[in-house]
Amino acid sequence: MVFSVQQIKYELLGYIKEFDPSFKNSYVGVASDPRKTLVEKHLLDLETDHWIYKQALSFTAACTVQRYFLQRLKADGVVASAGDEDLDCVYAYHKSDHTKP
Numbered sequence: 001m002v003f004s005v006q007q008i009k010y011e012l013l014g015y016i017k018e019f020d021p022s023f024k025n026s027y028v029g030v031a032s033d034p035r036k037t038l039v040e041k042h043l044l045d046l047e048t049d050h051w052i053y054k055q056a057l058s059f060t061a062a063c064t065v066q067r068y069f070l071q072r073l074k075a076d077g078v079v080a081s082a083g084d085e086d087l088d089c090v091y092a093y094h095k096s097d098h099t100k101p
Contacts, residue, residue, distance in 0.1 A: 001055065008054045008065045012092050015052045016075070019094040027093055027101065028069040030062045030080040034091040043100045044093055053091035059083045065090045076101060 003011070012028070020026045031037040034053035038044040044051055056062040062080070069075040069092070076095065080087065095101065 003054045023073040023075040025095050026075045028075045028077045032086040034089045051093035055089045059087045062088050062090045
């Protein structure tokens with residue numbers, strides 16, 4: 001299911017606040033295959049770690065959401081600067097000792 005920028009902000013905001021009210025221990029990224037990225041790049045255990053993702057309308061929309069969390073709420077992450085329209089999912093996870101970063 002595809003979500004608007006506002007819907008994704010609302011969903012991620014509520015989810016992240018459950019585990020990290022300050023947002024500093026959360027990572028927000030953009031990916032075309034968020035589950036694969038979470039496991040292979042960030043070393044998450046999808047069964048036990050806290051994570052969420054939502055598909056945006058476009059790459060531009062996904063970047064808008066990501067910038068909101070990184071710049072305004074000071075979550076961790078690397079700003080997505082280039083990508084095609086397949087790069088349209090925004091993901092977030094709560095960082096722990098075994099995740100990268």
